[in-house]
Amino acid sequence: MKITDILFRNNKIYEELGIDDKLSSTGLYSDAWKRLKKNKAAMLSLVIIIALVFVAIFADFISPYSPEEQDLRNKLQGPSSEHLLGTDHLGRDILSRIIYGSRVSLSVGIVAESIAVVIGIIMGTMAGFYGGKVDYLISILIEVFASFPFILFAIAVMFVLGPGITNVFIAIGVIGWTTLARTVRGQVIQLKEKEYIEAAKASSSSSIRTIIKHIIPNCLSTIIVIVTLHIPGDIMTEATLSFLGLGVQPPMPSWGEMINNSRKFMRQAPTYSLFPGIAIMLTVLSFNTLGDGLRDALDPRLKNL
């Protein structure tokens, strides 16, 4: 390591001189994994997320009660030995509902984001690759969709499609692709310039194929980071929709809906609203921290995302 490396560590000169980390000899993802492992907060988040997925899949075995089992004599109880987190207004166990609620949140995160990813990649690649008028038009389209406030638009879409979890997937997926499209477009444009020069020197045939073969791997790290950082937003949006009564419908438990229900019973059961919110916060926090960690591990230069 030379003195210049340290002096210029934070400056652009560092990047211009192409001074590489000692690590980048083995490959992008194994290096990234090594770097990620050093980040304790990110690793903890990863553990939490894996635990959550586990909880969601094995909810039937883990949950102490059925989420729909009502016990009207014991409604609105605080935490007790029988009901670790208390009961709701219909006597249902809150902990069980939170456990089953994780299914909703996680599936929204995965499915809705997948829809957004597909749309985003297609739009971004077309815009970046073809350039010119196509790019201009698609960029305007991106801006149009980005101009609607996320929640309001999601609510409007739910209004149009009707309530229910499938429609939640669609609503969130259909609005959330704009950031991804923008970033993919930027990457494609950069790559196109690099590859074009090389391809021009080599052969001219199947340049489209080569470019596509190169685009996906190179964009992949950016896409991973964006997706991980978007999932918490999607989960929050679903929670908000359910809170407003416009998302997932009862009796399917959703954390947002639980908080909404708790409002009418604020005086009797103040702890009712506490735990579903903590669940949301923990999940969102974990994805955010993991996303930050992934970004730092895969490419610290992406810090403006």
Next chain:
Amino acid sequence: MDDNTLLKVENLRTNFFLDEGVLKALEDVSFYINKGETLGIVGESGCGKSLTALSIMRLVQSPPGKIVSGKIYFEGVDLLQKSKCEMRKIRGNKIAMVFQEPMTSLNPVLTVGFQINETLRIHRGLSKQQAKEKTIEILKMVEMPLPEQRYNEYPHQLSGGMRQRVMIAMALACNPSLLICDEPTTALDVTVQAQILNLINDLKKKLDMSVMMITHDLGVISEIADRVIIMYAGRIVEESDGKDIFLKPLHPYTEALLKSVPKINTKNEKLYMIKGMVPDLLDKHKGCLFAPRCEYCKDLCLKEEPCLLSYSNNRKVRCYKYSKEWEV
């Protein structure tokens, strides 16, 4: 230390405390600059020349860097003992610095005039109007065309040479005793380089300053340096007069540097390359740091690092070749 010495650095040691270990960036750096003199500091990038300048100005980023030991006497007083507040009064006032990259070293969102008169307002307490007048005077002094217009312009509106003149104007505004120039011409076109060097030389005489000229370009040294020190891997390996260094280089590294300069009048010569690479300062070393690349390397070179030996009246060299043990 006599009255004629402006700056005297003694055993300066600067380390960087990193996750990977302690990097001993500057080790046992000692030299002096007399009044009215130009000292050249030569070396490849990463050898510690800029760091020496930053250490003198106490601008080393801490953490992770730290001046661990040594003394820096400026006008008789040890700078390392001064408080932060006192140091601030010296910077830009008694000691000023010109940096290498004028595009990134100038603040893009502040006007040229503002950046130059900043020191006048801080150190001389001038009012806005007085500062403006003085600034335009200084811009004329650095041969900036249309100084009144430039006053309100932004750095991106100027050419590279003009930006460097702004940097020089900024540094000279308060008439410092010592001007440190860190590779001031490296980022410029060749024709402009000569202009800037001449400008610095003229101003040095006019304003009665000393100059510390840091560069990797031996041509620059030959033009304006009265004395030279050569640095390698954070150490001073040779200290000499400005002319003697070319006539009779002592240290093998200096020899190699001179050989590396391509000469126009010799035909069919492959470019000379010093074999090997600059050592990684994180690793623990035994012996002379240049030894792995040195033509003359002997066993004793690998055992222990040589000290800076006095060769003659005003020449020093860090090499066993000039020690008693060599012929054994």
Next chain:
Amino acid sequence: MFKFIKQRIFRSILVLIGVTIVTFTLLNVIPGDPVAIMLQKRTDEETMNRVRHELGLDRPLHIQYIDFLRGALKGDLGNSYFEKRPVTEMIFNSLKVTLKLGVNVFIFAVIFGIIFGTLAAVFRGTIFDRILMFISTLGVSAPAFWVAVLLQIFFGLHLKMFPISGMNSPNSLVLPTISLGMRFVASIARQTRTYVLEALSQDYVTTARSKGVRELFVICIHVLKNASIPIVTVLGLELKNILGGSMVVESVFSIPGIGRLAVDAIVSRDIPVVQGTVLFAAVSFVIINLIIDILYGYLDPRIRVEGA
């Protein structure tokens, strides 16, 4: 600079057209027969046809769109199906309330966010920085509506310090501002920290220090002036998010703003109101974006003044 502004305005106009098309399509084309939705098939075919004719919904779609567009340009967004008042009037009345909340939140979030972010950057690596950033991450992760409910319970019911609904008392906006503002303080602080750190690592900071400039001025003049350029963009984005987030908070605190107007309209299936609010929100965003872009161009002298 002017060329830049002209291009941006032209682009914004195109985006606005796109926005109107999307809004119209979403709310008029996709749901199918709006009369059927509205009346929920409780009446017979004849009444439905009459209502359809009255509301002009039996005309071809593109004519409806052009009418809609013309009306919108004139400021007429139709009438509410249920309240028989012009939508535009309803929007303006509730806008006043939302603006009050929004401005409060914006000022609260900007002041605290920028201060915390700058402090975290200047004291980077210290415990102070780590605590600030941890709290920020928490702030961004906590849903605004949940914070609102918790604040209602704690400060409103328990401590009885602030009102939990309505706009009746001068303190009415305190809890809503904090609920909504917390996540934006956090978000602005995090991004400010990033930009200030970036500016701090630039060469011109070393130059400023080498001139003997006091650290306070280095930060306030040299660094912040540079960091403010990307921060302004962030603020614009967050302003949009604040308007979006106010929807839910308004519902929680029963504040008669635009957000609540939209939510109520959706529940009661009042299409013109929904359409009006969606359009209004989107148009506001486009205009805010335009202003932010122009402001950005003005603040950065490299764009404002032509280079060499």
